[in-house]
Amino acid sequence: MLWAICNSHPDIRLSFEFRNFARLGESYTDYLARLQKSWWEWDLAGKRHTAPKTMHKAYNAVFLTRYLRKFRRFSRETIQADHVREVLAELWSGYRIVGDKFPPYVHRLHNLVQHDRMYRVMIYRDCRDVVQSTLLKADTSWKGKHFAQNLNTPEKVAKRWVKAIEKMEIFSADIHAIRYEELVTDPRPVLESLATYLHVDPAQFDHNIVRPTSIGKFEHGLSGEQLEPILDIAGPTLTRLGYL
Numbered sequence: 573m574l575w576a577i578c579n580s581h582p583d584i585r586l587s588f589e590f591r592n593f594a595r596l597g598e599s600y601t602d603y604l605a606r607l608q609k610s611w612w613e614w615d616l617a618g619k620r621h622t623a624p625k626t627m628h629k630a631y632n633a634v635f636l637t638r639y640l641r642k643f644r645r646f647s648r649e650t651i652q653a654d655h656v657r658e659v660l661a662e663l664w665s666g667y668r669i670v671g672d673k674f675p676p677y678v679h680r681l682h683n684l685v686q687h688d689r690m691y692r693v694m695i696y697r698d699c700r701d702v703v704q705s706t707l708l709k710a711d712t713s714w715k716g717k718h719f720a721q722n723l724n725t726p727e728k729v730a731k732r733w734v735k736a737i738e739k740m741e742i743f744s745a746d747i748h749a750i751r752y753e754e755l756v757t758d759p760r761p762v763l764e765s766l767a768t769y770l771h772v773d774p775a776q777f778d779h780n781i782v783r784p785t786s787i788g789k790f791e792h793g794l795s796g797e798q799l800e801p802i803l804d805i806a807g808p809t810l811t812r813l814g815y816l
Contacts, residue, residue, distance in 0.1 A: 573781060574695050574750065575673040577763070580778035584770070585660075585667040587635070589674045592656050596683060603651040604640065611636055638663060653687040669770060678736045685746040691770055694740050697752035698815050699806040700790035700799065703729045708793070726798045730805040737809050756784035 578584045595606045611632070642659045649655065660670035669691065677684060678694055685692065706729045714720040723729055740749055748769040755762045759782040760774075767774035790799070803810070810816045 573783070574693070574755070576781050577777055578673075578693075580781060581772055581776050583668040583772045583776070585664040585670050587660075587672045588632070590632075590635075590639075590672045591674050592639070592660075593653065593672055593677065593684065594674065594680060596651060596653055596656070596687070598651055600643075600647045600649060600651060604643070608636075608640075635663070653690055657689070669772070678739050681739050681743045681747065685743050692743075692747040693750065693766065693769070694747050695750040695752055695755070696737060696740065696813075698787075698790070699730055699733045699810055700794065700802055700815075701786060701788065702733050703798070703802055704790040704793035705786070707798075726794070727801045727805060730802045734806050734809050737813070753787055756782055756787065 575586055575588060578586050591610050592607060594610075595603050598606070639659060642662060643655070646655045657670065661667075664670050671691070677692075681692065684690065703726050706723050707726070710720045710724045714723070723732070740747060748766065750762060750766065759779050763777045763779065764774040767777065794802075803816075807816065
């Protein structure tokens with residue numbers, strides 16, 4: 573949702589989990605190898621793909637091809653944020669802010685905060701809803717993906733959530749954090765604050781994209797047996813953030 577809201581602004585363009593900021597500081601060869609491996613895993617044609625999803629993946633494949641072609645000029649360099657920014661700005665000329673949406677960036681904040689001229693926007697939500705949503709995906713759309721095995725129990729997801737929150741707290745001065753529940757229940761002040769951080773006009777975000785339908789889904793999607801380990805692991809953090 574936040575990705576769509578940002579892309580609704582005429583000054584902002586973000587790719588969707590392109591992961592091109594995940595391996596900064598590596599050689600050109602290693603950077604490209606990891607990037608291509610990540611995208612290869614999201615196969616273009618699958619049995620469960622709908623036509624719109626296949627078209628979206630085809631667009632991504634074209635985008636990846638163009639990105640790699642332009643990136644060749646850095647073949648003798650260690651890849652830095654400025655290289656990524658330069659290529660994205662060429663591909664998306666006319667946009668003042670270019671970037672990527674990828675949740676695991678939170679686990680690389682210790683690297684990302686070292687780069688100047690980079691906005692770092694992080695969104696977080698109730699751990700219990702995160703677990704409910706993640707377990708559902710691990711058993712459906714993510715089933716068979718190698719990373720799903722790390723997200724297929726309440727304990728695994730809760731531990732990862734706690735680590736993400738702790739990362740955000742450590743680097744709180746270097747990021748802009750958004751509480752999901754505040755975004756979907758009262759979007760105007762949240763988007764105004766985001767616009768101030770990004771130095772853009774808040775009126776040009778599309779508020780109609782916001783929908784509050786995912787709050788509290790854990791109440792019907794998780795059993796008491798599943799909630800118990802979540803609270804054991806994430807209870808103190810949930811309490812500190814005001815969720816309990």
